[in-house]
Amino acid sequence: MLGLYAAQLWYSPYTSNITPLSPNNLVQLNHANRELTIKIVYYGPGLSGKTTNLQVIHSRVEPSVRGQLLTIPTHDDRTLFFDLLPVYFQSKSGIKIKIKLFTVPGQVIHNATRRIVLQGSDAVAFIADSRRQATEENNAYWKNMQQNMHEIGLNPETVPTIIQFNKRDLPDTQTDEELERARSRGKEPLISAIAIQGIGVLETLFALLQAAYRNLDARSNISRNLNIDEEEFLGKIFSRIDTSTSTLKF
Ligand SMILES: Nc1nc2c(ncn2[C@@H]2O[C@H](COP(=O)(O)OP(=O)(O)OP(=O)(O)O)[C@@H](O)[C@H]2O)c(=O)[nH]1
Numbered sequence: 313m314l315g316l317y318a319a320q321l322w323y324s325p326y327t328s329n330i331t332p333l334s335p336n337n338l339v340q341l342n343h344a345n346r347e348l349t350i351k352i353v354y355y356g357p358g359l360s361g362k363t364t365n366l367q368v369i370h371s372r373v374e375p376s377v378r379g380q381l382l383t384i385p386t387h388d389d390r391t392l393f394f395d396l397l398p399v400y401f402q403s404k405s406g407i408k409i410k411i412k413l414f415t416v417p418g419q420v421i422h423n424a425t426r427r428i429v430l431q432g433s434d435a436v437a438f439i440a441d442s443r444r445q446a447t448e449e450n451n452a453y454w455k456n457m458q459q460n461m462h463e464i465g466l467n468p469e470t471v472p473t474i475i476q477f478n479k480r481d482l483p484d485t486q487t488d489e490e491l492e493r494a495r496s497r498g499k500e501p502l503i504s505a506i507a508i509q510g511i512g513v514l515e516t517l518f519a520l521l522q523a524a525y526r527n528l529d530a531r532s533n534i535s536r537n538l539n540i541d542e543e544e545f546l547g548k549i550f551s552r553i554d555t556s557t558s559t560l561k562f
Pocket residue numbers: 357358359360361362363364365389390391392415416417418419478479480481482505506507508509
């Protein structure tokens with residue numbers, strides 16, 4: 313029953329007057345409403361801080377441009393299907409842009425839901441727990457994410473991905489030097505965070521939206537087709553977000 317509800321919610325945007333701008337159903341443009349929807353997914357092991365990221369973003373976005381943070385309350389605050397936070401803005405050229413932020417449920421049993429939520433992602437944040445004891449689980453979920461992407465026809469090599477190493481406030485975390493080495497080995501940008509204190513959350517969101525925009529522009533030339541450049545795209549969003557406690561300057 314609840315699974316059906318999740319599926320309906322998820323599939324509802326895919327109506328007949330929506331055209332994918334690029335392969336793999338990345339970014340959707342609704343001609344009738346002149347709407348562009350960008351989907352960002354927060355992925356990672358259970359309790360790594362995915363929902364916390366959305367809660368922080370929700371608290372920093374101006375109420376007039378954000379929808380409700382949709383979470384299904386559970387007794388232990390674990391995500392059952394996904395959390396969703398929509399953010400809206402209008403470009404100079406009159407396109408309404410919707411940014412939809414989703415989290416997946418991290419518990420092992422919810423893999424089918426994770427796969428559904430990943431569909432059509434324009435960018436993904438992989439939220440890792442920085443503690444040494446979590447290393448194996450982080451790696452297992454990284455592989456799980458890649459496998460799920462393959463199964464739904466997304467190429468992990470081309471979906472922009474940002475890695476957030478969260479919970480930097482806890483004891484026995486990987487050191488900054490270790491993270492630096494990991495950063496230099498991989499191609500994904502890596503951001504340190506203490507999501508519970510809001511640290512690194514907006515920086516992660518910025519990196520995601522910048523990567524999503526660049527990927528989309530490379531594939532579908534949205535700067536020309538929709539007449540919105542990267543500066544306007546990011547500026548419109550972040551001018552409506554309280555960035556005062558972050559390292560971002562808007
Ligand atoms: N110490 C510390 N705790 C954190 C941090 N970020 C999140 N938490 C806590 O970790 C717990 C899990 O956070 P959630 O955001 O619910 O984790 P999740 O990834 O959404 O978990 P699932 O929905 O089960 O997949 C909560 O008690 C948070 O308050 C952090 O940076 N430091």
